[in-house]
Amino acid sequence: MTPLAPRPFGRTLCAMITPFTAAGELDLDAARAHAAALVADGCDGLVLSGTTGESPTTGDAEKTALLRAVRGAVGDGVTLVAGVGSADTQHTVALAREAEDAGADGLLVVTPYYSRPPQAAVEAHFLRVAEASGIPLMLYDIPGRTGTRIEPETLLRLAEHPRVVAVKDCAYDLLGSTKVMARTSLAYYSGCEELNLPLYALGGAGYVSTVANVAPRQMRAPLDAFDAGRTAEAARLNGLTAHLTELMMASGLPGTVTAKALLAAGPVREPLQPAERGATDGLRKAYEELLAATR
Template identity: 65%
Template sequence: MPHTSPFGRTLCAMVTPFTPDGSLDLDGAQRLADHLVGGRGGCDGLVLSGTTGESPTTSDAEKSALIRAVAEAVGDRARITAGVGTADTRHTVELARAAEKAGAHGVLVVTPYYSKPPQEDIAEHFRTVADATGIPVMLYDIPGRTGTRIEPETMLRLAEHPRVAGVKDCSNDLLGSSKMIAETGLAYYSGSEEMNLPLRAVGAVGYVSTVANAAGPVLAAALDAHDRGANAEATLHHQRVLPLVELMMAAGLPGTVTAKALLGALGLPGGPVRAPLRAASPDRTTALVKAYENTIAGQA
C-alpha cells in the first residue's frame, strides 16, 4: 500500500496570480486556492512558489504574503507546501523558516542548481534545511532543470532524517523511483503527469501537478479508480487527460505560461506571467481551451 503523507495526495502546483500590472494578486490567489480545493477542484494540497508559481521572479516578502493569504483562504481543507529552494543554502534556510512562520505545513526543497554540487554536499544542503524548521521537507528531484540528480544512495541517507518526509519525483526513472519507494519510508509524488498512474501503481502517494490548475478532477479520478481496483477506469481517465498534458507541458512552452493562459480563458485568477516568460499566443490559448473542453467532456 502507498505510504501516508503529511503533504496530501492530489497536490496542485499552483500558479501565482498577478494583477494586470504584474503585482502580486493576493485576492486572486485566495479565490484560485478556494476553487482548487473546493468540491470541484480535485486537490487536497497546494504547492506554492514552485516552478509553476514563478518563484525565481517573486520576492521573499511576496512568497510569505502568498502563504498567509492562501492559508487563510483554505483553512484546514488542504495542506500547504511552500517552495523554498534556491541555489544558496543560507537563503533556502531563511525561506524555509519564513514559510513555517507564515503557516505552511511543509516545504519543497529543490536540489541546488547551476553550481552542481557533489552528492555529499547536496545531502548536507537538504539536512541543513530540514534541521532549520519543525515542518516536513519534500525533496524535489528534477535533474533536467538543476543539472544534478539526487542519487539513490543520497536519497537513502536523507530518508533517515526525521523531517525528510517526501519526494517530488521528476527523474523519469521508474526503476530507480520504484526501488526508493520500496526501500524508504518516503512519500513519493509524481512531478510529471504522464507518470501519475505508473508511480501510483508502484506505491507512490500521489502527484504534484501543474495541469491540476485546470483539470484536477480528472487527474484525481485516475487515482481514485486505481485505489478502488478499477484499473480499466483508471487507465481511461489517465489516457483522457494526456492530450491536455502534452499541450500544456511538452509542446514548447513552460507549464506556467500554458496554465495561466488556460486559467485566464476559463475566467479564473492567474493574470500575466513575469519576464522573462511571455504570454501564450491566441492560437495556443485556443488550442488549450479545446483540449481542456475535450478532457472535461470525456470526464462527464
C-alpha cells in the same frame, strides 16, 4: 487497492500558479479565489511558490504574503507546502523559517541549481534545511531543470532524517524510484503528469500537478478509480488527460504559461512570455474536449 507509501501531504496536490494583476503585482484576491476553487474541486493540498508558482521571479516578501493569504482562504485542514528552494543554502534556510512562521505544513526544497554540487554537498544542503525548521521536507528531484540529480543512494541516506519525508519525483527513473520506495518510508509524489498513475501503482503517494490548476477533478479521477480497484477504468481516465497534458507540459511552453493562458489568470513575469494566440486556441480546444469527455 491503496498505495503502500504514506501520504504526509495528502494525495492530490496542485502546483498552484501565482496570479498577478495586469500591472504585474501579486494578486492576493485572485490567489485566494483560485486556491479555494482547487480545494472545492478535489485537491487536498497545494504547493505554493514552486516552479509553476514562478518562484524565481517572486520576492521573499511576496512568497510569505501568498502563503498567508492562501492559508486564510483554505483554512487549516488543507495541506500547504511552500517552495523554498534556491541556489543558495543560506537563503533557502531563511525561506524555510519564514514559511514555517507563515503557516506552511511542509517545505518543497529543490536541488541547488547552476552550481551543480556533488552528491555530498547536495546531501549537506538538504540536511541544513531539515535542521533549520520543525516542519517536514519534500525533496524536489528535477535534474532537467537543476542539472543535478538526487541520486538514489543519496535519497536512502537522507531518508534517515525524521523531517525528510517525501520526494517530488521528476527524475524519469522508475527503477530508481522503486528502489528507494522499497527501502525507505519516503512518500513519492509524481511531478510529471504522465507518470502520475504509473508511480501511484508502484506505491507512490500521489502527485503534485500543474495541470490540476485547470483540471483538478480530471487529474484526481484515475487515482480514485485505482483505489477502488477499477484499474482498467483508471487507465482509461488517465488516457483522457494525455492530450491536454502534452500540450500544457511538453509543447515547448512552460506549464506556468499554459496554465495561465487557460485560466486567464493575469500575466507571467519575465523572462517568461505569454502564450501566443495559436497555442492558446489549441489549449482551449483540448481542455474543452477533456471537459466534454469527463462530464
